[in-house]
Amino acid sequence: MPSLAAQWLMPRLSRFSALNPDVDVRLNASVSAVDLATGEADFDIRYGTVFPTAGVAIVPFPEEMVLPLCSPRLLEGEYPIKSPADLRHHTLIHSEVNLVNWREWLKWADGPQIDLVRGPRFDRSFMAISAAVDGVGVCLESHMLVQRELAAGQLVAPFGMAGPRIRGHSLLFMKSRANLPKIKMFYDWLFRELGV
Known part of the structure; x- marks a missing residue:
């Protein structure tokens, strides 16, 4: 793949x-x-x-763990990401082929209702990850695919390293x-x- x-x-x-x-x-x-x-x-x-x-x-x-991930810049500013409710103020990046989508993750996290129609959509995870590194918004990806970006500080997991396993x-x-x-x-x- x-x-x-x-x-x-x-x-x-x-x-x-x-x-x-x-x-x-x-x-x-x-x-x-x-x-x-x-x-x-x-x-x-x-x-x-x-x-x-x-x-x-x-x-x-x-098993892979699926996590929200974003540029560290999104943890600061007018709407810092501290809880799933804060996602309402940010662009959600959609990976269209992922086994866990934002609706499922929000249900897993007991998160708020969010408009999931908006946001960029990619058919490859590497593109969604790249967009998140660039500060476009918050992606939802497998921890396995973002190990380099996490280690380099290009991405952070704002809600910690827990998520649905697939x-x-x-x-x-x-x-x-x-x-x-x-x-x-x-x-x-x-x-x-x-x-x-």
Whole structure:
């Protein structure tokens, strides 16, 4: 998936290459599913519901936490964000493909009624994250996708690090190829990076 590739996987691939210099990585970021049976790719990482296909293993990633995130600048000024009620004074950035939307998050947080018709809408998380970094408004994204921005202080989680948990991503690969050295190396490395 493009956002996972850009936000999470790309910053880590140099570590995989350093550990496995004889394995070349080819990364294609696309929303289209890969035909693993043809050998088009060794792995496919999907977001959302994945339906089983003959011979394909599906291994879910660990749960992801979905959080409101914004530029630290939005914690100051005329309407500082201190509680979900303060979101009424700010632009909500919508990620149209996310498994948790603002309506669901506000229900989870026992938040106020807010006009959810307004606000920019993006079909990729990396664009919503970029808009939030730029101070456009508050995005609602997976903690996994914003680790760099949080560490760099470009984004903050105004309500803390709690949020609804989802099983968002899954790794797919051919069961018949699971014991090939390069498949095992990447699989083991990926799940170590995920903290499993």
